[in-house]
Amino acid sequence: MIFPKRGFASDNNAGVHPDILKAISDANHGHTIAYGDDPITEQAKQKFKDLFGQQTSVYFVFLGTGANVLSLKALTDSYHAVICADTAHINVDECSAPEKFTGCKLITIPSSNGKITVEAVQKHLHGFDFEHHAQPKVISITQTTELGTLYTPKEIKALADLAHQHNMYLHVDGARIANAAVTLGISFKEMITDTGVDVLSFGGTKNGLMYGEAIVFLKPGLDKNFKYMRKQGMQLASKMRYISAQFLAYLDQEIWKSNAANANCMAKLLHKELSGIKGVTITQEVQANGVFAIIPKDIISTLQKEFFFYVWDENKNEVRWMTSWDTQEEDIKLFTSLLKQLVH
Amino acid sequence: MIFPKRGFASDNNAGVHPDILKAISDANHGHTIAYGDDPITEQAKQKFKDLFGQQTSVYFVFLGTGANVLSLKALTDSYHAVICADTAHINVDECSAPEKFTGCKLITIPSSNGKITVEAVQKHLHGFDFEHHAQPKVISITQTTELGTLYTPKEIKALADLAHQHNMYLHVDGARIANAAVTLGISFKEMITDTGVDVLSFGGTKNGLMYGEAIVFLKPGLDKNFKYMRKQGMQLASKMRYISAQFLAYLDQEIWKSNAANANCMAKLLHKELSGIKGVTITQEVQANGVFAIIPKDIISTLQKEFFFYVWDENKNEVRWMTSWDTQEEDIKLFTSLLKQLVH
């Protein structure tokens, strides 16, 4: 078998880190109680508490959409509204799963860099107590954003404060939270717990896990009755030890950090290599593992044949390149050298 | 580390078959397109077509509840009703996930052995075209049932015919379908396709997979727009190759058969060993990998301490023992010898 080439289409296209696979294999002995009442799950949950604070409660689910939708379900009733960027994964990439499962309205804020501001959110904070109006209840942000940018702790805190002033919650879609932590050089606790975030979708799959995400409730009480929601939301794994084993290794061995560090570093390298190329315009700040660029239209399909990637905006010839935990310098060199060749 | 003891609590408590784990590991090379557009998924889907017929279409999901709920969603609109046994997993073990996601009513038929009959279903086939009445649209059966019994192909065909006579569908929850195929000694095609089943939830997790189930549409057209339902239903795996790799090995190497054969065989052995014991009454026919028995109340907790299992009916002191793909003769001997000792 010829191993498929590494590309820049998506961090979801990368495989599983070998140490994660090993952790799965190590967990594969004998019988344990299903559905999470096993010692590996217990340890993995404790690991989250160690990182985010002892008041934290954690629930594992299968995938990112599950983590986001169930986080919102835990914080809302059906007549609530969730405020997010128009570029948010919950808005554009989840096929209306949030609306269907929660009944809530998504109020979207136009965003050019994937981020939303206190000022922009404030414009939608009206109609409280007015029964004709879906009641704003959650602000949801993505860290790092779908555009490869990130929020500073100060920005997160400002949004959390705004939410709490209005009896609302702040949810963070952390599908790529490890990449943010590496760039910011701070702990998860400093970024999330200390800024006042209420619920976090803690991603793993895009950063070297096989499957599995974690919903992290940062404050006591927010997970009341949540176990029923997870089950009803079709996210309760029977053989949960295999998700837990992944997270335990991921956190305990700091795989999250080395994987994200590599991906971020490769994105920076890609950015650097692209800088001098005429006809290539970087469109977003490169703060994590995504690089967005406008390139000549006529080279796109040829380039895609060698290194598949997605066109982000057809009208502008803007493309997206994602680096992964397994991207190597050689990949960047081959890719940019081909690109340079095509441009000239 | 001390390996946990094998018990009889649930086939979900067992681990992953080594050859399945190897298949996962073998798939862990390089990048592939996420969300199912990869060659392993293509092969796994083709394998299902080979076994069930070329007109079949297959969609992988994460878990059994997802497979059942999305099968029903594909066959219904919200004003429909689904007829099933009161013992059905969709009725008692899925926390109202079918109702929430589909909007449909579940019409339950009292069942002492987990099965429903044409006669019992017929009593509910009325109110068609009457808008006050949720319209019966699906008959859903479990093979093998939650009580360890099974339907003959003839019985399945009779229910399929009944469904089709009323413009309805037959769904099979096949969480333990491999066990049925082994006992009946027939192919999946003979049991499912040839009897007229419309949609099958094809289970793997309870029989040696790590995670992953398959929704098998047996007839063209039934999966129209289903890809959106799977995504919205939070069941579209990003790194799908790891589910597909499991199913490919499971079917290609007939792991399904050897695993189920072992579980069934061990259940038979357990049944046999229990036969002579005074005070122990087997309550269901042993046709797959479950043994149900009434035992003396005073021995239950002591027995559970050594070999954990669930009490099925508190009022009757009826317990459930499940065998697994990894149950060994030695487990049965140790367990029944302890049981005998406690009874005397």
Add this chain to the structure above:
Amino acid sequence: MIFPKRGFASDNNAGVHPDILKAISDANHGHTIAYGDDPITEQAKQKFKDLFGQQTSVYFVFLGTGANVLSLKALTDSYHAVICADTAHINVDECSAPEKFTGCKLITIPSSNGKITVEAVQKHLHGFDFEHHAQPKVISITQTTELGTLYTPKEIKALADLAHQHNMYLHVDGARIANAAVTLGISFKEMITDTGVDVLSFGGTKNGLMYGEAIVFLKPGLDKNFKYMRKQGMQLASKMRYISAQFLAYLDQEIWKSNAANANCMAKLLHKELSGIKGVTITQEVQANGVFAIIPKDIISTLQKEFFFYVWDENKNEVRWMTSWDTQEEDIKLFTSLLKQLVH
């Protein structure tokens, strides 16, 4: 125009009591604030408080299904279950509206007379705290039942006590509650508030109103955020004064009592007239305004042509006759005389 004949098909087939129509007409002056912030609505709500207790809160909706579904929504989250008779209107006559809007499972208890007992409910009070199981949260009964029978206050209290012992609620579908109050000879407060009922769907349409039902929360706090549920449930009337005016007259002038008294009295008369007729078997106790009887199959269609009514159970030739607020002795005489003639 020839006025259509009064029949026994349904109390929904009767028109509007003249004094109700007058109240509507009297309310039709000038402008009032829409959506319920008007003085007539205020008075009507106060009238309910006077009858049920000052702690009561009342919300008007358009129809009985709306009253039932929103009552259940107020008491549940989506992972809950509602226990009711298999004959309950919420189970057989609302096209799965409760399941769709609340997400909850309906657990049905077989009932031959429309009533459920403490013993029968108790069998379903298990699986608490077990996330696989939809959590029982509401017992819902109908007063008077769909079979024309009724619960004594003692029976209601026993069910309320049972519910409260399990942290559950008792809901009463009172589409025909006036008929029960008249038969029992007690006040609404004695029947509902004093027995511990939590929420009541208070019907009006079947007893002489044009449209409109009331949801009566008997205990403070149960209606928290309910105004949003009513709006989202498509039950908030813009010109609400016309519903309120009906209820104000209905309660203030005791139209509920005189209307129900007439209907009940006519049912009793019908019962009496039928008693002597050979081949006619009354199948349910006549406690309100419904009479159920098995009659010779061959006379059904001829009888229906003159006085339309519904066959309740095709297999048994059991029919349902409902009397109304406007049924007159003459109607009974004509009908029973025709029936006698046909039987002989």
Add this chain to the structure above:
Amino acid sequence: MIFPKRGFASDNNAGVHPDILKAISDANHGHTIAYGDDPITEQAKQKFKDLFGQQTSVYFVFLGTGANVLSLKALTDSYHAVICADTAHINVDECSAPEKFTGCKLITIPSSNGKITVEAVQKHLHGFDFEHHAQPKVISITQTTELGTLYTPKEIKALADLAHQHNMYLHVDGARIANAAVTLGISFKEMITDTGVDVLSFGGTKNGLMYGEAIVFLKPGLDKNFKYMRKQGMQLASKMRYISAQFLAYLDQEIWKSNAANANCMAKLLHKELSGIKGVTITQEVQANGVFAIIPKDIISTLQKEFFFYVWDENKNEVRWMTSWDTQEEDIKLFTSLLKQLVH
């Protein structure tokens, strides 16, 4: 009793036209089959066919939210998206009822005058066949808009054509459609059927009815199974004759036209009277029965005390004045004279 003063807060605050009330009263004789199988409903439905075309099918519901939500439900499955103006009633005034009942996403287009254009919609017509993306299926416009403006038939046709080119539908929220017909001076058929609209929410309550709206399917087949949706959507009236009688009179006697003509005329008069007033700026074209204006902040509350109305935009001191079927010249004179007095 002192008759409340007519104001400009909402056309929902006005009462019922006397001829509508008379029609209700005239319908109040004897028994008719409930739930719409009565001759009045038959006639009312035929009247709609006469006006919109014989291929039309019509379903009565209780209220505007019900009409809108069920129209969308008929046209969508849960993974679809509906494109509308951000000012649309379905987006801002229905408490997320569309999302909850249909599961669909609402994609909103910023609009300053309540209208959307082909160009603006086109930007959202992408992601077809991509399962991560809620699939655009309906364009929904309001005629006349929430801002008192209207679409020309040509504009409607352009949006209908655009929808049909993408296998989508055009829905019109016609809560105030009569006002548009009067201004445009064309028939309903010319405005709706001939332009290619698929489904229309035909409003009545805001223009002199007591309650009741009609869902008009303009093309055969679109109402397939719709009767179940209406029932499940809690919009099937038992005593339907009283809705039907209103619509029959409304259409047959052209009450829709005279009522809307008066409201429109009074809005024009109000506009004219305001024109000369310094400090008052009209912010929207006055094409129907709404007048939007920026007025001095300090006079708002005093003015509201005499003639209650709503502030549309707090930040801009923009207010909304609605005229009604019963607004009289005298009301305009009194109001504008007070306003003038306050301004000076």
